Amino acid sequence: xxxxxxxxxxxxxxxxxxxxxxxxxxxxxxxxxxxxxxxxxxxxxxxxxxxxxxxxxxxxxxxxxxxxxxxxxxxxxxxxxxxxxxxxxxxxxxxxxxxxxxxxxxxxxxxxxxxxxxxxxxxxxxxxxxxxxxxxxxxxxxxxxxxxxxxxxxxxxxxxxxxxxxxxxxxxxxxxxxxxxxxxxxxx
Numbered sequence: 001x002x003x004x005x006x007x008x009x010x011x012x013x014x015x016x017x018x019x020x021x022x023x024x025x026x027x028x029x030x031x032x033x034x035x036x037x038x039x040x041x042x043x044x045x046x047x048x049x050x051x052x053x054x055x056x057x058x059x060x061x062x063x064x065x066x067x068x069x070x071x072x073x074x075x076x077x078x079x080x081x082x083x084x085x086x087x088x089x090x091x092x093x094x095x096x097x098x099x100x101x102x103x104x105x106x107x108x109x110x111x112x113x114x115x116x117x118x119x120x121x122x123x124x125x126x127x128x129x130x131x132x133x134x135x136x137x138x139x140x141x142x143x144x145x146x147x148x149x150x151x152x153x154x155x156x157x158x159x160x161x162x163x164x165x166x167x168x169x170x171x172x173x174x175x176x177x178x179x180x181x182x183x184x185x186x187x188x
Contacts, residue, residue, distance in 0.1 A: 014136075015040040016100060018154075019048065019145040020167055023178045029053065029081055032164040035129055036092075036150070038104050046131040049090060049104070049123075052163040053078040059124045062087050068108055070115055074122065080129030088128075089114075092121045092155055100150045104128075121155050146171065 019035040035048040060072035076087065089111035091103045103114065115122040131139070139145055148167060168179035 018148045046136045048129040049079040076124045079125030079127045082130040084127035
């Protein structure tokens with residue numbers, strides 16, 4: 001579904017959708033990123049988490065003690081460039097009626113409780129992605145991001161190397177070509 005973000009009379013919320021980085025976006029952390037847009041209001045801005053940027057760290061590198069044993073092996077993901085010095089947790093689950101649901105910036109204790117619930121996926125993040133009022137809309141007008149609705153299979157997929165490619169390829173034949181193009185087509 002196409003959105004017109006250039007019209008000042010249109011207020012569209014993309015909360016709960018994924019933002020797929022356009023192939024032309026080569027800015028370090030956002031290059032080929034998949035972001036869950038957890039909050040979005042044009043007048044307030046937006047907040048999201050990059051889902052496909054694992055670091056070489058695990059929760060055990062940050063939290064010690066027997067209380068956190070269940071979380072120690074969780075890979076820590078780079079959630080974005082904002083508040084990059086904070087380790088937080090998020091829980092994700094699929095609701096047949098509401099689609100993808102989440103609880104963000106939860107404590108380690110709450111992450112432990114969520115990890116024990118069936119159907120919940122708990123992740124650890126350092127930082128998050130954020131946009132000020134109107135900033136995301138401006139980037140969408142410049143076609144920096146491709147909005148996409150998450151499907152029920154999102155939580156069962158690997159969220160590392162192939163997530164961006166698989167999601168882009170599933171959108172349309174044009175997006176498939178864009179995803180499969182070499183990084184610099186001029187060098188072919």
